[in-house]
Amino acid sequence: MSDTHESAATKRMKQYYQDTDFWCEFRYSPAYGLEHQPGVTRRDPTSVILVDGTYHIWFTRSTGPHFGYDSGDLDKATWNWDLADLWHATSPDGVHWTEQGPAVTRGEPGSYDDRSVYTAEILHHDNKFYLVYQVVQHPYLRASLESIAMSSADSPYGPWTKTPEPILRPSFDPGWTPVDPDNPLLGESTGRFDDLRVHDPCLFFRDGKFWLYYKGEHIAEEWNLGGRDIRWGVAFADKPEGPYERSPYNPISNTGHETLLWPHKGGMVGLLTLDGPEANTIQYAPDGINFEIKAYIRNPPIAAGPFRNVDFDASPLAGLSWGMCHVASDDGFGHIMRFDTARDRVVQRNAQRIPF
Ligand code: AAL
Numbered sequence: 118m119s120d121t122h123e124s125a126a127t128k129r130m131k132q133y134y135q136d137t138d139f140w141c142e143f144r145y146s147p148a149y150g151l152e153h154q155p156g157v158t159r160r161d162p163t164s165v166i167l168v169d170g171t172y173h174i175w176f177t178r179s180t181g182p183h184f185g186y187d188s189g190d191l192d193k194a195t196w197n198w199d200l201a202d203l204w205h206a207t208s209p210d211g212v213h214w215t216e217q218g219p220a221v222t223r224g225e226p227g228s229y230d231d232r233s234v235y236t237a238e239i240l241h242h243d244n245k246f247y248l249v250y251q252v253v254q255h256p257y258l259r260a261s262l263e264s265i266a267m268s269s270a271d272s273p274y275g276p277w278t279k280t281p282e283p284i285l286r287p288s289f290d291p292g293w294t295p296v297d298p299d300n301p302l303l304g305e306s307t308g309r310f311d312d313l314r315v316h317d318p319c320l321f322f323r324d325g326k327f328w329l330y331y332k333g334e335h336i337a338e339e340w341n342l343g344g345r346d347i348r349w350g351v352a353f354a355d356k357p358e359g360p361y362e363r364s365p366y367n368p369i370s371n372t373g374h375e376t377l378l379w380p381h382k383g384g385m386v387g388l389l390t391l392d393g394p395e396a397n398t399i400q401y402a403p404d405g406i407n408f409e410i411k412a413y414i415r416n417p418p419i420a421a422g423p424f425r426n427v428d429f430d431a432s433p434l435a436g437l438s439w440g441m442c443h444v445a446s447d448d449g450f451g452h453i454m455r456f457d458t459a460r461d462r463v464v465q466r467n468a469q470r471i472p473f
Contacts, residue, residue, distance in 0.1 A: 154450065248269075316333070351364045375421070397413060
């Protein structure tokens with residue numbers, strides 16, 4: 118066997134040059150009308166859709182401070198996504214936004230979404246609008262189960278009709294007994310990555326089916342290589358409201374937090390941030406399930422919702438041209454910003470001429 122004296126790093130670098138179409142940087146600018154406002158939280162924006170010349174987003178909105186899970190008062194907000202509703206905002210240019218008021222609000226006491234509705238994503242399909250989002254029922258405890266629900270409408274301005282039940286529930290096994298009933302998160306894991314919470318839904322219509330990507334959180338979570346132990350899953354249905362069947366390949370990531378995906382050439386591209394050994398990467402799965410790292414990126418948008426009315430096949434990053442994301446603030450009242458994806462510092466180099 119001949120030794121080419123090519124180091125492992127050089128081999129990897131050559132691969133990165135094969136995949137420069139996936140590499141990018143990010144710039145941030147204000148979303149006027151959704152800026153930081155003490156006392157009001159705006160977070161977790163959906164993707165941006167363009168309907169009749171107007172840009173639309175939906176986002177989690179709550180007011181007042183939050184106190185964590187253990188405040189001793191079950192009526193007090195735990196986090197700034199608790200006691201929240203989903204609001205709608207519109208813009209003529211993607212820069213200046215006007216709040217249009219609540220789109221989907223918390224349900225009546227006793228209903229599956231009576232505590233909070235939050236962290237939504239939008240799908241515009243066949244002249245209908247589908248909002249998918251997280252729900253939690255009162256009381257909101259450290260180990261409350263959180264599910265994904267859906268509302269649909271014929272117009273982005275509503276009215277929105279809720280599904281009678283959540284469309285995806287955590288894979289919690291009612292027969293499971295926590296080691297410490299007062300603190301089940303520190304108990305014994307059931308071994309399922311999404312047994313406690315299903316979060317961050319991201320819905321697509323692909324190959325004749327609805328594909329619901331989501332983030333799973335599990336009982337007895339511990340640190341995973343310095344980040345939270347977060348993984349993504351996907352579930353399929355013939356109709357948008359389900360029933361959804363989980364992929365046998367779940368979990369389909371070992372990394373990431375809020376889901377952010379877009380279609381490209383028959384496959385799916387994903388931006389994975391925050392948690393796990395592959396945080397801050399862009400990955401591609403030709404089949405939408407088996408993702409491989411294509412680029413390592415820096416300073417990615419958090420909880421981002423990209424602009425969706427694009428030609429996704431034009432380039433791998435067409436689905437990430439610009440969008441909205443959220444920013445945490447020291448005072449606890451997060452807000453929404455605009456991000457733009459930049460590629461002006463990508464050098465399409467000829468690998469033969471690189472001084473390896
Ligand atoms: C976000 C999302 C979900 C979580 C919380 C609000 O970053 O992952 O929405 O529940 O944090």
